[in-house]
Amino acid sequence: xxDAREREAKLALARRAARDLARREGVESVYLSxxxxxxxxxxxxxxxxxxxxxxxxxxxxxxLMVDGQRIDVxxxxxxxxxxxxxxxxTVSGTRRSQDALxxxxxxxxxxxxxxYSESVQAGPxxxxxxxALGGQRDRIRRAILAFRQLRxxxxxxxxxxxLRDGETEGALLVTxxxxxxxIELYLxxxxxxxxxxxxxxxxxxxxxGGLVPQERLRALLHHVPEDPRRxxxxxxxxxxxxxxLMLAALVRGWDTPDAADWPHWGTDEAxxxxxxxxxxxxxxxxxxxIYIDERQLKASTDALTLWGACDGSRPMAEVAAEYAAAQGLxxxxxxxxxxxxxxxxxxxxxxxxxxxxxxEG
Numbered sequence: 001x002x003d004a005r006e007r008e009a010k011l012a013l014a015r016r017a018a019r020d021l022a023r024r025e026g027v028e029s030v031y032l033s034x035x036x037x038x039x040x041x042x043x044x045x046x047x048x049x050x051x052x053x054x055x056x057x058x059x060x061x062x063x064l065m066v067d068g069q070r071i072d073v074x075x076x077x078x079x080x081x082x083x084x085x086x087x088x089x090t091v092s093g094t095r096r097s098q099d100a101l102x103x104x105x106x107x108x109x110x111x112x113x114x115x116y117s118e119s120v121q122a123g124p125x126x127x128x129x130x131x132a133l134g135g136q137r138d139r140i141r142r143a144i145l146a147f148r149q150l151r152x153x154x155x156x157x158x159x160x161x162x163l164r165d166g167e168t169e170g171a172l173l174v175t176x177x178x179x180x181x182x183i184e185l186y187l188x189x190x191x192x193x194x195x196x197x198x199x200x201x202x203x204x205x206x207x208x209g210g211l212v213p214q215e216r217l218r219a220l221l222h223h224v225p226e227d228p229r230r231x232x233x234x235x236x237x238x239x240x241x242x243x244x245l246m247l248a249a250l251v252r253g254w255d256t257p258d259a260a261d262w263p264h265w266g267t268d269e270a271x272x273x274x275x276x277x278x279x280x281x282x283x284x285x286x287x288x289x290i291y292i293d294e295r296q297l298k299a300s301t302d303a304l305t306l307w308g309a310c311d312g313s314r315p316m317a318e319v320a321a322e323y324a325a326a327q328g329l330x331x332x333x334x335x336x337x338x339x340x341x342x343x344x345x346x347x348x349x350x351x352x353x354x355x356x357x358x359x360e361g
Contacts, residue, residue: 148182
């Protein structure tokens with residue numbers, strides 16, 4: 001990862017070029033963005049300089065070289081920024097807004113680059129848009145979470161279909177893309193909104209926390225078993241990782257960006273564990289569990305949390321006891337709550353939401 005001194009040297013060159021560009025006629029605002037401004041990047045990364053001009057024809061996209069540093073110049077109008085503010089001040093993560101979310105996908109990059117920007121010349125358009133979008137950061141985070149979880153869910157049917165039909169090559173391709181999407185989802189749940197799968201390891205290092213199993217994720221992305229007989233289980237391991245990342249983002253990262261606090265990353269199937277063919281869905285208008293055939297079960301956030309805690313690392317009775325202890329009840333009431341919770345989890349086994357150790361194969 002680029003050290004702070006080298007990053008600052010690159011940004012200093014970009015600031016110098018940006019000040020020169022700000023003198024052009026019709027340019028009212030100039031700001032830097034891109035991976036280096038966001039605290040990411042490599043020794044060969046460029047810097048994006050955005051010019052805000054009333055007449056887009058008064059400035060043009062171009063590429064500059066300043067003392068060996070590549071600088072990409074892009075142009076926006078005040079109307080472009082106004083449109084971003086309107087879109088992301090109203091977009092919501094509801095089931096009815098799915099079409100709007102997929103349309104917003106085309107502008108997520110623009111809005112995130114504005115959130116991760118450094119002003120060189122702050123004219124009225126930039127100042128107003130930056131303040132408005134900065135005040136909508138939680139809404140934007142939830143929109144990103146909503147969009148990315150839908151992409152994971154939409155891909156899950158293909159992954160499971162390939163797996164059931166014995167077409168592991170197709171399943172490996174789909175689950176690789178799903179896992180990248182789920183890591184980005186998790187990072188948004190941690191509050192790290194900068195986009196781009198090529199930066200996931202740098203973002204995990206700074207935002208992912210100490211609980212997420214980064215080495216396991218690396219192995220699942222990069223080390224496919226050569227033995228075809230092991231590949232189906234490898235696909236299932238990817239799906240379980242996707243499920244855990246989604247739970248972390250949606251349970252701990254929806255209301256507040258605390259996905260890094262999610263503790264349930266177990267992969268041991270010696271105990272009752274979540275069925276990998278169910279995925280969580282959380283929107284502003286409800287929380288659900290979605291099966292690969294698109295069946296939906298409405299679930300409270302508490303129910304999702306409890307189901308998520310069944311990661312196969314401990315007996316079901318221990319999960320139930322921990323849940324009961326967290327309710328702050330009197331001893332007798334806590335004991336009853338533990339029994340009731342264990343009964344509830346047993347019912348989830350009967351429904352197929354949780355699996356006994358021998359039920360998955």
